[in-house]
Amino acid sequence: MLTSPASRYVRLRDACGAQGLRLTPQRDVLLRVLSETSGHPTADDLVRQVRAVLPSVSHATVYRHVQELVRANLVGTLERAGASVQYEVNPDSHHHFVCRSCGEVWDVYLDEVDYRVDRRRSHLRGFRIDRSEVQLRGVCASCRERA
Template sequence: MQHPAELTAAFRANGLKLTPQRQLLFRLLHGNTSHPSAEALYVAASEQMPGISLRTVYQTLTDLVAMGELQQLNLSSGSARFDPNLDEHHHVLCSGCGEVRDVYVDGAEYMGVEGL
């Protein structure tokens, strides 16, 4: 995912509405390794900007995914999670706590690992 200032320019170039709420979401996502859900982002954003709506969070995530700036992960945990890391990698999901982590393996190693 690009730096928040670059995302601001990209949104403008694509004719998308740019608001302080969206800029806050850009900052919360940039470099975020927790693979947050929309709901988790909403909670984090609400702490800094109490008036933000869940609809704004969902729409911003949808726009970022459509622009190729964010990956949407549909894991067995139920709600979608979002990953700003666009490098080639895989994910593992802890069935106990629901934590999602990035896993980097080359093709040869990947073929021999069960469960990935």
């Protein structure tokens, strides 16, 4: 089920309070920006959007707040070789499609995927898996049309 920006904001705001993260004006604007963003912004994208509301906010402040949200598992990251880290707050179970031509990223919703580690072959005794990701790669419709 896709969540609305308003419900994402309330979820983030309440989760910050539950984790002892004070709702400063800077953090509040960042939460609103993250909640209203449908894509996968970089830290620089987030700084630009927060500065549209709070022009004097520093890059370091925005980055520090984003990292606190990541550590609190309230914001996810999308890390790809050769690209800036991208962030997202989509709480719905999903994966990503990355266009190998333009680099754009889209959320992909796959029917129930059940990941079970084959412990006999994986040799992961004592490991704790925090998350799993599926990344689909190909060429998006726009790039295919241009080709």
